[in-house]
Amino acid sequence: MPNITGENKKATPIRKFIILVIQGAVIGAGAILPGISGGVLAVAFGIYQPMMAVLAKPLQNIKRYWRMFIPIVLGWAIGFLGFAGIIAKVLSVNATVVVSLFIGLILGTFPSLFREGSQKGRTKGMWAALVISSAVLLAFFYTLKFSTQTMVTPSFGWFVFCGVLWGFSLIIPGMSSSSTLLFLGLYQPMSEGIATLNWQVLLPFAIGIIGTVLLLARLVNLLFERHFGIAFYCVIGFVIASTIPIIPVAFTGIGEALLSVLAVAVGAAASYYLERLGGKQTAVPETEQMDQVL
16 A cells, blocks of 8 residues: 655654644544544544554554554544533534534545545446445434334343444444434443443443454454455445535524535635645554654
8 A cells, every 4th residue: 555645755753743633633523523423534534544453453553553543642632622612612602513614624535535545546346335335324324313213121232232333333434323322222321331330231332342343343454455445435435424414404594504615615625735734644654754753
């Protein structure tokens, strides 16, 4: 897998470190917003594939990527913890404009996503993967949205199911575990059990999430190694499908509509230039340069 472009190679180690912190902060801040997937933003900033490699083969790949993840985790903590109050206040004022900004952040990365996924050319199989993955995830989202409420009785097996769903949400960009669990009536008992450290909830939940992450991460990593183009276009399909349902369709007036359009434009421009300044984090990070910073 080729490394970053010639322009990005000129980026200094300190600049790359700062850009990674900013990208991590955007992912952390995005996790606070309803409907925004941290996995989608990880794909958008080129962090998803290295993350899958670490989850699939932690002992082998943590040595390869830990320098990259230090600034990302630092930025995530800043974005999630430091901006939580600010974003909550802004959301209370106008959630539509804020969500539009994050939609722009995602849209601005599509040129580089398609470019990166097409490094070895485009095939019909890649386009088929994109269409099928988009259609399947969209069908899942809208089935949940329009289905009649279904409640289940919490049990060991259902808490394992909760963990499995959370594992899916970590691996599949845009997959929302919370909405599914709310739909089934499992979100509240699960969250209460985790908050109170109830082992009758924690044990099955851990079994589900750890088993799913280990199994799927290895599968996803294997797909990237053997069928990179198809796997990457499939992930792009997930990003597209997870973005469509959160696009605002109702506005309080022409002013909010114009602000939302402006927010999309600002977000798209910011993510596009952020990627060009810092460079995508590909399968071969510049560890030698990062050594000079860390």
